[in-house]
Amino acid sequence: MAVPQERLDPSPLTVHGNTAAYGSLLTPDALAFLAELHRRFDGRRRALLAARAERQAAWDAGALPDFRADTRAIRENAWQVAPVPAALRDRRVEITGPVERKMIINALNSGAKVFMADFEDSSTPTLANQLDGQRNLIDAVAGTIAYRSPDGRNYKLAANPAVLVVRPRGWHLPERHFEVDGEPMAGALVDFGLFVFHNANALQARDRGPYFYLPKLEAMEEATLWNDVMAHAEAELGLPRGCMKATVLIETLPAAFQMDEILHALRERVVGLNCGRWDYIFSYLKTLRCHRDRLLPERGQVQMTVPFLKAYSELLIKTCHRRGAFAMGGMAAQIPIKGDEAANQAALDKVRADKLREVQAGHDGTWVAHPALVPIAMEIFDRHMPGPNQLDVMRGDVTVSRCQLLAAPCGTITRAGFDNNVEVALRYTAAWLDGLGCVPIHHLMEDAATAEIARAQLWQWLHYAGDTVSDCVPLEFPDGAPIDMALFDQALAAHTHRLRESTHPGAHRADDAARLLAQLTHADQLGSFLTLPAYAQLA
Structure with a gap:
């Protein structure tokens, strides 16, 4: 279906799509602000993406990530990040x-200390989703956000809502609906630019930011770009220098070798790093995609207690606390299981164990995906972290080597695990194509990161089947049956049929999702991101 187009002045910034309802958002001044961001910074962004591709080519040829020799002084010298603002000193539970709209209200009212409003992995970037999201956040910042559901229930903000932090898209994602001088803008600059243009002064007046989570960074130079974008925006909007604050998600394997450097690049604005565990596992698979001795077992066996993830999380704590920054824990993706008390209790016990591990390791806070998990995580952090944070936990006992960060854990691939990867990748992709970027599947909240793990694992298992690879993860089922493309095609066809006949989100996009997943899985090279080819198929 053709997308109606509308041109908004001032040219040469063009917005494609039906924007009639967004005049108060896409004002001439706002669009001029976006155009200036693009002209100043997009050339650097493209150069940094090219540098990513060069590094990946070297890793594909046999090299391995390592700590940088040219930045040794940053790692070894004594320095601290700027003081953390009062609003962010206690972040023990974030949602x-x-x-x-309704999810924003529920999250802000959940009792969590912080709500991260996500334009990235849990959102499908249709034009309506992105612009509605910006408008919803304007109302949230103003305190006027409200929603009336189809069944007549009313939702509005309660007293003392969570502190708002916004996650724009990663540097790699384009926003095709916004063009400057004939070039598509970066999704990151659109998300950031619209939010700060409309909300920064109001937030600053209340000492509430603006605050951001920065995703998918791979190098300190990418963090420097964000720092310069924020400095420019502060100057243009008449804000105090350094008032914009950022927490960086360490969710790529290359970034784990540059934690000090990323903090240093953003030292005027950074307040912490976060263990983005699901994206990190995906990045491990993608970065080492040509290293056949570094396969991972099925996702359920790759928990934060396996050596390479334990090393990564402990290095993050040590690095952050040495520099005066917060070390945030990872996501609990479980959601309540209704009608099965035993299964629900087992799921909640996993959440408790995970949060207890984090607080005892020295993390300053953690993430949950569902409001029902907020009290559980809060109780554990309240009991074991009586102060607002654990910056005094220096983890001098931790020494992490390159080998530890790269060591693949042993494990197996079961038929159930293989089948689950096919189902999750298919169902999530179908829902994403239908405009829904956050999907409950088998009592877990799946987003782009977990779907990426599923399809990346399928690619590795299938393309390396029959090769001589590590004995640590046998490429066959425990009964000795082979893992091959015929099995994948059969499983994909069966799940596509079931999804097509179901009432699950995206059921009518089942065939489109299956074609895309088959194309990516049969391809000779593991694709960098599922969402890039999927973006071309959005209405």
Whole structure:
């Protein structure tokens, strides 16, 4: 279906799509602000993406990530990040979710200390989703956000809502609906630019930011770019220098070798790093995609207690606290299981164990995906972290080597695990194509990161089947049956049929999702991101 187009002045910034309802958002001044961001910074962004591709080519040829020799002085010298603002000194429980109106209200009212409003992994970047999300956040900042559901229930903000933090898209994602001088803008600059243009002064007047989570960084130079974008925006909007604050998600394997450097690049604005565990596992698979001795077992066996993830999380704590920054823990993706008390209790016990591990390791806070998990995580952090944070926990006992960060854990691939990867990748992709970026599947909240793990694992298992690879993860089922493309095609066809006949989100996009997943899985090279080819198929 053709997308109606509308041109908004001032040219040469063009907005494609039906924007009639967004005149108060896409004002001439706002669009001029976006155009200036693009002209100043997009050339650097493209150069940094090219540098990513060069590094990946070297890793594909046999090299391995390592700590940088040219930045040794940054790692070894004594320095601290700027003081953390009062609003962010206690972040013991944070909740995340897409920028949908009712979800924003529920998250802000959840009792969590922080709500991360997500334009990235839990949102599908249709034009309506992105612009509605911006408008919803304007109302949230103003305190006027409200929603009336189809069944007549009313939702509005309660007293003392969570502190708002916004996650724009990663540097790699384009926003095709916004063009400057004939070039598509970066999704990151659109998300950031619209939010700060409309909300920064109001937030600053209340000592509430603006605050951001920065995703998918791979190098300190990418953090420097964000720092310069924020400095420019502060100057243009008449804000105090350094008032914009950022927490960086360490969710790529290359970034784990540059934690000090990323903090240093953003030292005027950074307040912490976060263990983005699901994206980190995906990045491990993608970065080492040509290293056949570094396969991972099925996702359920790759918990934060396996050596390479334990090393990564402990290095993050040590690095952050040495520099005066917060070390945030990872996501609990479980959601309540209704009608099965035993299964629900087992799921909640996993959440408790995970949060207890984090607080005892020295993390300053953690993430949950569902409001029902907020009290559980809060109780554990309240009991074991009586102060607002654990910056005094220096973890001098931790020494992490390159080998530890790269060591693949042993494990197996079961038929159930293989089948689950096919189902999750298919169902999530179908829902994403239908405009929903956050999907409950088998009592877990799946987003782009977990779907990426599923399809990346399928690619590795299938393309390396029959090769001589590590004995640590046998490429066959425990009964000796082979893992091959015929099995994948059969499983994909069966799940596509079931999804097509179901009432699950995206059921009518089942065939489109299956074609895309088959194309990516049969391809000779593991694709960098599922969402890039999927973006071309959005209405």
